[in-house]
Amino acid sequence: MERIIEVLENSFLIKKPVDNYLKGYFRFNKNFGSKDRSFISEAVYGVIRNYKRLQIRTNSSDIRVLVKSYLENNEFDKNVLDYPDFLIKNVNHEDLLFMQNNNEPHVDIRVNTLKSSVEKIMKELKPFNPIKLGKVYNGIRINKRVDFNTLKSFKEGHFEIQDEGSQIVAGMINSSKSILDYCAGAGGKSLFMADKIKNKGEIVSYDIYPEKLEELNKRAKRQGITIIETRYPFDNELFDTVIADVPCSGTGTFARNPDAKWRLVESKVEDLIKTGREILEKVKNNVKSGGSLSYITCSLMDMENIEQINWFLSKNKDFELLNQKTIRPSVDMTDGFFIANLLKK
Numbered sequence: 001m002e003r004i005i006e007v008l009e010n011s012f013l014i015k016k017p018v019d020n021y022l023k024g025y026f027r028f029n030k031n032f033g034s035k036d037r038s039f040i041s042e043a044v045y046g047v048i049r050n051y052k053r054l055q056i057r058t059n060s061s062d063i064r065v066l067v068k069s070y071l072e073n074n075e076f077d078k079n080v081l082d083y084p085d086f087l088i089k090n091v092n093h094e095d096l097l098f099m100q101n102n103n104e105p106h107v108d109i110r111v112n113t114l115k116s117s118v119e120k121i122m123k124e125l126k127p128f129n130p131i132k133l134g135k136v137y138n139g140i141r142i143n144k145r146v147d148f149n150t151l152k153s154f155k156e157g158h159f160e161i162q163d164e165g166s167q168i169v170a171g172m173i174n175s176s177k178s179i180l181d182y183c184a185g186a187g188g189k190s191l192f193m194a195d196k197i198k199n200k201g202e203i204v205s206y207d208i209y210p211e212k213l214e215e216l217n218k219r220a221k222r223q224g225i226t227i228i229e230t231r232y233p234f235d236n237e238l239f240d241t242v243i244a245d246v247p248c249s250g251t252g253t254f255a256r257n258p259d260a261k262w263r264l265v266e267s268k269v270e271d272l273i274k275t276g277r278e279i280l281e282k283v284k285n286n287v288k289s290g291g292s293l294s295y296i297t298c299s300l301m302d303m304e305n306i307e308q309i310n311w312f313l314s315k316n317k318d319f320e321l322l323n324q325k326t327i328r329p330s331v332d333m334t335d336g337f338f339i340a341n342l343l344k345k
């Protein structure tokens, strides 16, 4: 019990990401066996997933009382929403319930068709009972947590880890041969697009953090991709396809990051909305006439999604909405995402 409290006090309660803290904690405390490690992490996440319900049950917010109560009884009413009020007000309740109640670990894979095929990887991963994903062209799901780092094919870039929801939205981006990925991060969308256009054409990937682009370069090299050029800083140029996968609240990813919902405050979302708008206003100048602008978030809140697009379209009459889609956890069994494809007239 003391260990669980120690972890929660040094991460969750001071609004630090729990997964990072736990990694360091276990690295430091080498004497814990695998049973101790899984007991601690399951209890830590159990308390976090049921934080509000534990407070109601115990009529206390003392972490010691909450942990004790959780260890005595870890059964909870699945229909009670365990989220801050701000999220209950702004996110579809079916999705909130789904993310809270469906947290069996799974890993989604995108096969790199430049180096391998779905059939080959399915065969190789047979011991893990792989399932071919239906909504994407080269995706596989494994219904447990697996460490692929020991597999030669993973190390050599034959497949990547990417949530099916992210693959679905990436599949909706216009696959031209001239692409700007403006919020590229470590490259989920850039690498997907490079595979889709068969490593022919050009992809320019930019991010405000150059260290993320270094990671992108490593991943591209591993995957045999040669058409991605990372840029920092970025000069103005025109592209047929511009992707703005903007920083957002991450409300679509709460099934796998349950502590994040307690770190999110309304003022932070307001800042993110402002940043999203600034990015849209910047990248609109990089879209060729007749080209497309794909706005993407992993949020399930209208204020970060369609309302951003409505705001942008009201100011930019030279753009029109081609299509939009929300990937919903409770419907698609994935993380949640939003994409709007806009046409530059």
Ligand SMILES: C[S@@+](CC[C@H](N)C(=O)[O-])C[C@H]1O[C@@H](n2cnc3c(N)ncnc32)[C@H](O)[C@@H]1O
Pocket: 182, 183, 184, 185, 186, 187, 188, 189, 190, 206, 207, 208, 209, 212, 245, 246, 247, 248, 275, 279
């Ligand atoms: C949702 S993540 C991108 C994920 C990535 N596209 C992928 O598929 O793996 C948003 C990214 O936007 C970057 N970012 C934040 N503010 C930015 C800005 N003002 N301009 C460009 N990128 C920004 C962040 O560093 C982060 O990597």
